Amino acid sequence: TxxxxxxxxxxxxxxxxxxxxxxxxxxxxxxxxxxxxLQVKFSYAITCHKSQGGQWNTVFIEQPYLPEGINRDYIRWLYTAMTRAKDKLYLIGFKDEYFED
Structure with a gap:
């Protein structure tokens, strides 16, 4: 407050x-x-599910906790989330093995 x-x-x-x-x-x-x-800026966020059909200039995706590992549903979710970005996409907390050199 x-x-x-x-x-x-x-x-x-x-x-x-x-x-x-x-x-x-x-x-x-x-x-x-x-x-x-300790300063936090107010902003808006929506879920990947709610974002379907829309696009934004900048998208942030945080690696979710996956106790069962990667599965087909996760890959589909990630694809949907990534394709919402028009200009910039930030991946937060993803392990290095997600990326090629």
């Missing part, structure tokens, strides 16, 4: 009270790796 984000900001700001100007304090907070690691 906004209140939680503001509270986090105020807590991190305490680390930079020795800075003379508000501008320098703000710059230090913005550069703080811990503060930045």
């Amino acid at each position: 906004y209140e939680q984000s503001n509270l986090l900001y105020q807590e991190v700001l305490l680390d930079y009270q020795d800075e003379r100007t508000q501008y320098r304090k703000l710059q230090k907070v913005k550069a703080n790796p811990y503060f930045n690691a």
Whole structure:
């Protein structure tokens, strides 16, 4: 929530009270790796199933957990997901054996 984000900001700001100007304090907070690691940007996501029939400029596909291994349904799902991308496709968490050199 906004209140939680503001509270986090105020807590991190305490680390930079020795800075003379508000501008320098703000710059230090913005550069703080811990503060930045906790910032999440709002975005939209849909499932591969819901995306059928549509295309998007950029598509992110995360490797699902496959305790049973790869099967025909998974390959069909992956094909559908990959063909939704018009310009850019990002594969996240896929093992190297999925790719050729």
